[in-house]
Amino acid sequence: MSFKDEYVLGHSQQFDITGREEKTEDLNLVINPLANSGNITGTVTSGGSPVAGATIKVYDINNNPIEHTISGGNGQYTITNLPAGAYQVLATKDGYLLPTSTPVTIQSNKSTTVNLVIQPDPNANLSAVFGIIRDNNTLLPIENAIVDLYSTVQGQPPTFIGIAPTNANGQYLFTELATGNYYVSASKLGYQPKDSAPISVGTKDYVLSDVNLTADPQSNTGTVSGFIKSQTSGQPIPNAVVALYSISGGVETVIALTKTSSSGRYLFGSLNPGTYRVKATLQDQVV
Numbered sequence: 001m002s003f004k005d006e007y008v009l010g011h012s013q014q015f016d017i018t019g020r021e022e023k024t025e026d027l028n029l030v031i032n033p034l035a036n037s038g039n040i041t042g043t044v045t046s047g048g049s050p051v052a053g054a055t056i057k058v059y060d061i062n063n064n065p066i067e068h069t070i071s072g073g074n075g076q077y078t079i080t081n082l083p084a085g086a087y088q089v090l091a092t093k094d095g096y097l098l099p100t101s102t103p104v105t106i107q108s109n110k111s112t113t114v115n116l117v118i119q120p121d122p123n124a125n126l127s128a129v130f131g132i133i134r135d136n137n138t139l140l141p142i143e144n145a146i147v148d149l150y151s152t153v154q155g156q157p158p159t160f161i162g163i164a165p166t167n168a169n170g171q172y173l174f175t176e177l178a179t180g181n182y183y184v185s186a187s188k189l190g191y192q193p194k195d196s197a198p199i200s201v202g203t204k205d206y207v208l209s210d211v212n213l214t215a216d217p218q219s220n221t222g223t224v225s226g227f228i229k230s231q232t233s234g235q236p237i238p239n240a241v242v243a244l245y246s247i248s249g250g251v252e253t254v255i256a257l258t259k260t261s262s263s264g265r266y267l268f269g270s271l272n273p274g275t276y277r278v279k280a281t282l283q284d285q286v287v
Contacts, residue, residue, distance in 0.1 A: 038106040041078040042114040043071075044091045050075025051118060054093040059101065061086045084108040091116040095124040126176045127205040131196075133170045133186045136212040141170025145188040145213065149174045152181045152198070177201055186211040190220045218270075225267040228260050228280045236264025240282045244268050247275040 012025040044054040054071040058079055066087065071077045088101035096118040104114050133145040145166040150158035161182070164172045172184075181200055187193035191213040199209050228240040237260060244256040260266045266280070 037081045037083050038108060039078060039080045039111040040082060040087075040089060040104060040106065040114050041076070041111050042116060043075045044077065044093075044116045044118065045075055046096065046118050046120060051091075051093060051096075054091045054096075054116075054118065056089065056091045056116065058082065059088045059090075061088065063088070078111075082106045089114050089116070091118055093118065095121055097121045123176050125204045126178060127201045127203070127207065128173065128175045129177060129182060129184065129199055129201065129207050129209055130171070130173045131184070131209040131211065133166050133172065133188075134210065134212045135191075136214045139212070141168075142166060142188055142191070142213060143168050143170060145170065145172075145186055145191075147172040147211075148185045148187075150183055150185065152183065158183070179203055179205075184209055184211065186213055188213065190216060192216045220273075221269070222271045222273075223267065223269045224271060224276065224278060225265065226278070227264045228266060229264055236260070236262075237280075237282055238262045238264060240264070240266075240280050242266040242268075242278060242280045245277045245279065247277055252277060 012027060015023055015025065017023065040058065044051045044056065050071075050073075052071055052073045052075060054075070054077075055068055056071060056077045056079065057068045058066045060066055067079050067082065069077050069079050071091070084106050087104050087106060089104055090099055090101040092098045097120070099116070099118055102114055102116065104112055106112055129149065133142045133147065134140060135142055143166055147164050147166060149161040149163070151161055152158050161177075162174060164174060166172050174184075179202055181198060183198055184196045185193060186196070192215075194211055194213055196209045196211050199207055201207055224244070228237045228242065229235060230237055240260040242258050242260060243254050244258075245252040246255045247253075256268055258266050258268065260280075266278075268278075
């Protein structure tokens, strides 16, 4: 015969009896949440052999994590005191693929057997290269930099492996790399491209390779363009003279002149950071 506590064991506050006293101690018992609980037990195997040290995880039907345990030397596991209801259970271990979850229904005061099978990861021994791309001046991470990965073999040209953009933290990641020698090349508009130092990758190796990019003064420039039109007719004015002024200390200085195209468009390029103004007119020769 087995027993279960329908309520959590209640207790009173400490009290003293010093003589002929009539003490009253009422208790309000709380229902035991585990009174209607059950257990999950089973074995984790792979290829018919037990897997020790696997993590067994239980989720509710909404994928909220509930409990976990580790399989023993014979692959067996037990998770106790799960309230009756529907759950999902799965197992994983480093070097194995994560399987889909197995649905299970826990019954009150019963043990449910759930045997789990996991498969070896064929890429478990492959490696990764990761790092951060930063601004060489500020050392702040550079978002959306382009990182190219190349493998190298002595006496042969580099082989392109893949490309990855950096995230908001300047991070990139290349995975499932075989043993060998590599390097990464980082670039972004406004910066001079740069290659990393040689990267030697071993078996199941995770190698850090950061790269700092230097701003390119020639490419770190802007442009200004637009259309010159007649205010009266709204039509574009071809061959209008457009002057670009640099403004410093309130003083305007002409630094470039151009003329509009047949569509009235103008364009100034290679502008360094600064303050500017554009002025335009149309000049006709007077005979």
